[in-house]
Every structure is written in C-alpha cells, then in structure tokens.
Amino acid sequence: MFHTSFILETVKEVRYNIVYMKTEVIQVDQLHINQEAIAKAGRILRAGGLVAFPTETVYGLGANALNEEAAAKIYAAKGRPSDNPLIVHIASAESLPVIAGQIDERARRLSEKFWPGPLTMIFQKTDAVPMGTTGGLGTVAVRMPANNIALGVIRAGGGFVAAPSANTSGRPSPTLASHVYEDLAGKVPLILDGGPVKIGLESTIVDLSVPVATVLRPGAISLPMLRETIGEVQMDAGLGSESGEVRPKAPGMKYRHYAPRAELMIVSGNQRAVTREIQRLCTEAHEQGKRVGVIAAEESCGDYDADCVRAVGCRADDAAVAAHLYDVLRGFDHEQVDVIYSESFADGQFGQAIMNRLLKAAGHRVIGTEEG
Ligand code: AMP
Ligand code: MG
Numbered sequence: 001m002f003h004t005s006f007i008l009e010t011v012k013e014v015r016y017n018i019v020y021m022k023t024e025v026i027q028v029d030q031l032h033i034n035q036e037a038i039a040k041a042g043r044i045l046r047a048g049g050l051v052a053f054p055t056e057t058v059y060g061l062g063a064n065a066l067n068e069e070a071a072a073k074i075y076a077a078k079g080r081p082s083d084n085p086l087i088v089h090i091a092s093a094e095s096l097p098v099i100a101g102q103i104d105e106r107a108r109r110l111s112e113k114f115w116p117g118p119l120t121m122i123f124q125k126t127d128a129v130p131m132g133t134t135g136g137l138g139t140v141a142v143r144m145p146a147n148n149i150a151l152g153v154i155r156a157g158g159g160f161v162a163a164p165s166a167n168t169s170g171r172p173s174p175t176l177a178s179h180v181y182e183d184l185a186g187k188v189p190l191i192l193d194g195g196p197v198k199i200g201l202e203s204t205i206v207d208l209s210v211p212v213a214t215v216l217r218p219g220a221i222s223l224p225m226l227r228e229t230i231g232e233v234q235m236d237a238g239l240g241s242e243s244g245e246v247r248p249k250a251p252g253m254k255y256r257h258y259a260p261r262a263e264l265m266i267v268s269g270n271q272r273a274v275t276r277e278i279q280r281l282c283t284e285a286h287e288q289g290k291r292v293g294v295i296a297a298e299e300s301c302g303d304y305d306a307d308c309v310r311a312v313g314c315r316a317d318d319a320a321v322a323a324h325l326y327d328v329l330r331g332f333d334h335e336q337v338d339v340i341y342s343e344s345f346a347d348g349q350f351g352q353a354i355m356n357r358l359l360k361a362a363g364h365r366v367i368g369t370e371e372g
Contacts, residue, residue, distance in 0.1 A: 020186045025177060027193045028149050037192060038149070042156025044190055045070075050077060052166040052180045053153045054194035055145035057118050057203050057219070058173040058326070059180045060089065060163030061188065062153060065099075068132035071162050077187040080169045084252040085135035086162035087120050087203070088142050091154040099129050099140055099160060106230040107208050113229050116146035118199055118220040122207040133162050135251060139209045149194045165202060166191075172258045172326040172361070175200045179330060200323035201353050205250055206233065215239075216250035218353040220322070225349075239356065258361040260332045260340060262293065266362050268344040269369030271315075275303050277369045278341045282306045285339055293332050295342035297321070308335040318348030325354060329361060341367075 026037040041051040041062075048070040051062045061078060063070040065088040075082055088099055093111050096103060100123035107121055125140035134140050145151065154161045165173035168183040177193035184191070204219030206226060213233045215223060226233045238248035248254050267274045267281070278294060282305055285292045294306040297315040310328045313320030332340055342362070345354045359366070 021189055023181065023185045023188055023191060025181065025191045025193050030148050030194055033148060033152055035152075038152040038156050041153045041190060041192060042158075045153070045157030045161060048073075050074065050188045051153060051157070051190045051192065052174075052177075052184060052188050053150055053163075053192040054147055054177070054197055055089075055150040055163070056147045056198045057145070057201065058175055058197055058199075059166040059177065060145075060150065060161075061166035061180075061184065062089070062157065062161040062163040064158055065089075065133050065160040065162035066128055066130065066158070068130035071130065071133045074162060074164060077184060078164065078167070078169045080164065081251075083135045084164075085137055085141060086133050086164055087205075088129065088133065088140055089150065089154050089161045089163050090142060090144050091151045091159060093144065095159050096123075096142060097126075099126055100124065100142055101126050102209070104208065106213055109229050110206070110208075110226070111144070114221055114225075115144040116151065117144070118146070118203040119143065120203045120205045120217075122205065122209050122216070124209055128160075137251075139207075141205060143203055147194070147198075149192055153192065170259060172260070172329040173202060175323070175326045179327070182330075196323070198323070199319075200326060201350065201357060204353070207236075207249065214249065216248065217253060218356050220350060220353065222349050222352065258326065258329060258357050259363070260329045260361065262332055262337045262340050263365075264329075264340045264342060264358075264362040265365045265367055266342050266344055266358055267367045267369065268346075271300065271343070273369035274343050275300055277367065278304060278343070281341050281367070290338040291336055293335060293337035293340035295328055295340060297343060297345070300343065306341075308332070308337055312345070315345070315347075318345065318350040318354065321345050322350040322354055325357060 028034050063074050102124045120143040166180045174180045175197045204221040205217040207214045216236045236249050238246040282292045292306045293308045294304045298311045301311040312324045312328050
C-alpha cells in the first residue's frame with residue numbers, strides 16, 4: 001500500500017549536483033482533479049524545478065523543456081546519459097509549431113488520429129528548443145499525453161514539459177507512484193499520485209524527420225495502426241539487432257533498460273514446450289542452489305515449481321500483460337531470486353512492444369525450445 005504521508009526529512013547533502021530535498025506526494029483523482037495540486041506543480045515547473053506526474057503510458061519526470069537548466073535537472077535526478085534526448089510533452093496540437101518545424105501531412109493525420117495518446121513524433125526542432133533538451137540533436141520528440149492530470153500539469157507549467165519516465169536510469173519505468181518514490185524520493189520536490197497508469201509501456205516513437213516514417217520504439221500504437229493512417233512506415237533496422245552491428249536511431253534504445261537486478265532469460269517457442277523448458281530450468285537452478293523466479297501468464301502460472309512465480313496477465317489480454325510487466329519486473333527486486341525465466345508474449349497489438357521491453361530487460365538472452 002502507498003500513502004500520501006511519505007515525506008522525507010530534508011538531508012543537507014549535495015552529491016552529483018543533486019540537492020536532496022523533501023519529497024511531497026499528493027494524491028490526485030483523474031475524474032475530480034485537485035486544482036491546487038496542479039497549480040503547485042505548475043509553480044515548481046515555471047520556477048525551473050521537477051515534478052513527477054502520471055501519464056497514460058508511464059509516470060513522467062517533468063521539467064520546463066524550454067529551459068536548459070531545468071532540463072539538466074532531469075538528467076541529474078535520473079542518472080540519465082546526457083546524449084539521451086527528452087520527449088517534449090504538449091497539451092494542445094496548436095503548440096506544436098512553436099517547437100517543431102516541417103510539420104507535414106503525415107504529422108497532421110497522426111496527430112488528429114492518435115493525440116492525445118501514446119504516440120511520440122520526431123520533427124526538426126525550432127530555435128525555441130535548447131540543445132540540452134534534445135541531447136544535442138537538431139530534432140525534437142513531441143507527444144500529447146491522454147491523461148487529464150498530465151495535461152493540467154503541462155498547461156500550468158507553461159505548455160512545454162520535457163518528461164522522460166520517472167525512474168532511475170536503467171530500472172523499469174514506473175507504472176505506480178510508489179515506483180517513482182522508490183527511485184526518486186529526495187531528488188524531486190513533488191510527486192502527483194494518480195494511481196496505476198492505463199497502458200504501462202512507453203509511447204510508440206515514430207520519426208517524421210526522414211522521408212520514410214520510421215518506428216524507433218514500438219508501443220501501444222502498432223505498426224499496422226500507423227500504416228493504416230499514413231501508408232509507408234518502416235521499423236528502425238537497429239531495433240531488433242542485439243549484436244550491435246546496427247545502432248538504434250533513438251539514442252535511448254541502445255542502453256540496457258527496464259532491467260530487474262536478477263539475471264532474466266526469456267524462453268520462446270510454443271507454450272507447451274516453453275512450460276516444459278522453464279520447469280526443467282527451475283529444477284536445474286535449484287540443484288545449483290539458486291533461487292528462481294518465473295514470469296508467466298495467468299493460465300500457466302500454476303505449472304511451475306519456482307521460488308516466486310508472478311502472473312503478468314491473461315495470455316489473451318495483451319493490454320493487461322503490458323500494464324503489469326514493469327510492476328512484475330520491479331517486484332522481483334524485493335524477492336531474493338538469482339535468476340528469472342520468462343514466458344514470451346509476442347501476440348496482439350502490444351506484442352511487439354512487450355517483447356521489445358522484455359528483450360532489453362533480459363539483455364537479449366533468449367532460450368529457444370526445440371518445438372518452437
Ligand atoms: P523516455 O522519455 O525515457 O521514454 O525516453 C525517450 C526516448 O525517446 C529515448 O529512447 C530517446 O532516445 C528517444 N528520443 C527523444 N528525442 C529523440 C530524437 N530527437 N531523436 C531520436 N530519438 C529521440
Ligand atoms: Mg525511460
């Protein structure tokens with residue numbers, strides 16, 4: 001359980017340029033928005049500070065995107081590599097031309113259909129956007145989130161809020177305010193707790209600064225949905241390449257990410273073969289004196305003799321699997337397991353996005369089964 005009373009004592013210690021501070025957590029109901037909390041968030045953002053808030057994808061760590069010093073605080077709080085650019089969040093499509101150039105018909109169609117929503121588009125940037133926000137790139141990533149708390153915070157904060165996931169860099173993205181607190185308590189003055197997020201995986205990123213629209217990160221808006229709206233769309237060649245011979249175009253996609261502390265391995269193939277192989281691996285690990293975790297669908301979670309089995313959702317409901325994945329990955333950090341085996345979840349609208357995150361969490365370690 002997570003309560004609003006989590007307030008850290010001020011620690012007068014300065015490390016890595018972070019001033020440790022009190023972290024206030026305010027619960028906000030999406031349907032009856034506490035305007036005082038939104039106004040408070042707005043004041044902090046306009047003064048160049050940080051606020052964590054919910055979006056429909058994951059919790060974001062916001063700063064004024066047009067203020068380089070404010071954006072720099074995000075990198076410090078997250079421990080994020082400075083070449084990993086930030087997504088700028090807006091509250092109205094009319095704000096787009098302030099920060100983006102060469103907005104074409106593809107962008108108009110996509111924004112009309114999917115904004116507000118889990119789609120980020122990449123454009124040439126205007127001079128309004130500092131290089132400190134784009135990691136030195138001449139392009140800018142932009143999204144309008146579908147969450148009333150997020151939209152309120154963006155408006156109150158001046159209209160342009162850089163907001164990467166509100167986690168320590170490398171850890172699974174936060175899907176609950178308690179995850180944000182776990183990672184950022186003492187480093188951010190305010191966390192708005194809007195309850196569990198709806199989607200649970202980060203937005204789809206599509207690059208429109210190139211002639212052929214290119215997906216740099218899969219998400220809830222799938223490749224067929226994009227193609228149906230604008231025609232030709234390709235996947236970034238660097239996405240599926242774990243060997244590193246083709247670099248992913250989104251700088252952030254090259255980093256190990258979403259990772260639990262224990263070693264994670266994915267077992268792929270048809271479900272019967274996967275279950276049998278995971279059972280065999282559990283036995284083998286036990287013989288070596290290891291504690292084992294398993295990530296499974298509801299349907300098969302009773303099949304394993306492991307120390308900790310976590311069900312991520314029904315196999316047929318890929319949206320539920322997406323929504324629970326990061327909480328399940330984080331949960332293992334509180335279990336003393338040495339190794340985690342995961343079933344595969346490649347089907348449905350979210351299949352590509354789920355497998356992209358799982359593969360990254362597993363450092364691309366996949367065990368194939370004979371029958372698969
Ligand atoms: P996060 O905000 O933590 O979800 O991560 C943002 C992702 O967007 C990272 O993978 C970045 O590398 C990517 N990104 C942001 N801006 C750009 C850009 N201008 N060009 C390519 N990728 C970008
Ligand atoms: Mg992130």
